[in-house]
Amino acid sequence: MSTQQITPTPEKAPPQAPSLAAPKHRRQLPIYSWAILALLLVLAYDALFSPAMFSIRFEHGRLYGSLIDVLHRGTPVMLLSLGMTAVIATGGIDLSVGSIMAISAGLSALLLTANDVATGAPITPHSAALAILAGLAAGLLAGMWNGFLVSFLGIQPIIATLILMIAGRGIAQLITDSKIPNFHNATFEFLSNGSFLALPFTISLAILMTALAVLLTRATALGLFIESIGNNAAASEIVGINTKLVRFMAYAFTGLCAGLAGLLAASDIRAGDVFKTGVNIELDTIVAVAIGGTSLVGGRFSIAGSIIGAITMQLLKTTIISSSIPPECNLVIEAAVVIIICLLQSPRTRTTLKRIFSKTQ
């Protein structure tokens, strides 16, 4: 459902840097072709072996079904991949998204809880609006911190975000006093459990944020700036792009997305689990972005691809759980996917393949 709404948008995108060099008479495939192929492959497997995946029914004014659930469960990674795509396209990486999620989840849950975490005495919970704002603000602030370290202090992205990845979960634990605050708040729970237009509300959120990201990067020159920095930061600086500000914005946006994903995680379980929220999610996100065709060394990106990548990953997980394959295989299959994608993206593989094909002709 959401893929259909998302994919057409980047078609209007200005020609990307690599395609400029391509011969004009041959139309290049979009860079997310591999992602679509992977998605179709998993769907074909489902159609053959577990057709029950495709059943969708209408109950209590909402659609239910495995495919709807895939989109719903995939929302956190989709949201994170929006920011991660921009960060990776500038040649960076953000390892801290899982910890930022934990901070946002812990903080919002703490504001909503009806009992004092330390003493257990009843207190008046704050409003849902305040909790949501606090979670988003915490995420944005954390993202701005990452952006500050990377663009203004010039620290390598992997190590700059590693700092917050390690310290962030500690901060989240301090906020909630190493406890898991539970809450009951109908408005806040609507974020993850409510439905809107017969679909889970999370899907609307994902579409909204994706539209925002696409608008920001493709309706303005920001997307080209990001790709330019990823290709050659020094040259971009010389032609007058404010590389520091663009980089800073990419990390800040990722932080905001992580804050939102943390709110969804808290809303989903009605608690702010600072220990488990977002553990290893940065890896899933990076894999989703890689599948989507975004170059991991920077300089080329596709938001639609990342969204398709995130959906593919979630579909793969759901397929494994619903089929007879033991769920422990999940990680091994993910590893195989990463290795295959890496090999396909490698320029050496492409030149080798080209040589083989030109020989056979």
Add this chain to the structure above:
Amino acid sequence: MQKRVLAIAQNPVFSTAVVCIILYLVAGFTSAHFFSTRVAVNLLQDNAYLGIVAVGVTFVILTGGIDLSVGAIIGWTTIALASMITTHHVHPYLAMAIILAVTTINGAILGSLIHFFAIPPFLMTLAGLFLYRGWALLISTSTISIDHPAFNPLSDTLLKLHTGSGNVPLRLGIFVLLAAFAIAAILTRFTAYGRSLFAIGGSENSALLMGLPVARNKTLVYAISGCFAGIAGIVATTRSAAGDALSANGLELDAIAVAVVGGTLLTGGVGGILGTLIGLLIFGIIQTVVNFHSLDAAWTRIAIGTLLLSFILLQKLLRLSRTSRQSP
């Protein structure tokens, strides 16, 4: 003379050592019973497997790469070792040899893929992380304990250090840790192989043009990291006498933090094993202080994050002051 003093002061290992000593003194004067042989020994002993892993990771970082698979290797090693000994009745020593062969060869495969297909090391070793964790969970999702006459002595105290305040038990981990540091220090400092790692980390193209065997040495680095992670896994298994597929989750980042705090630059080409040892000591001191004052474990993570940040800023300042002196 003044120049030499300046050069020593600007060595990242020197600043790390100074910070380590200051931390140790501050910790000692603020926590009762901190200055004792037992605490000093346990700084290393409690983090033995982290230290062994950090040695392997230092090799990789010196060449400008990174290895994220080491934590998962430890998890896999503990469960594979336990399952081989307890379920399949393989002799412990044979099982250990098999484990080390697997992790070393896998490391070499990952390394050669990274080199020959020019894949970012970050991603390839991430795939390694998934692979080992998945494999470990396929072996067993529950913990398996080990009880074997040839294995049990390794879990016990090997030696007792006699001090004024009583005996300090020494386990297998600390001996393996010290041996690992000694071998690695000799390998990086005094062999052609070790020096080539610095050359590759400094500039891979220049190293290639100098005629250094870049492909072989880069592949070897990941094999070494895999081997050390396997050894660390065995040490971890002897400590708990059980295998757990999910153990050492996230350890790879702690290991990187230890190496970086020890003055090894993530861009490659600068650093050393001695720094990693000091980094491990700093890590241990922070952990011990947090335990001594029964603070929330969250403080350990925040302290390590803060320390990581301050070291990187310090290194940046040192490099800035050096380039500004050289340029005119």
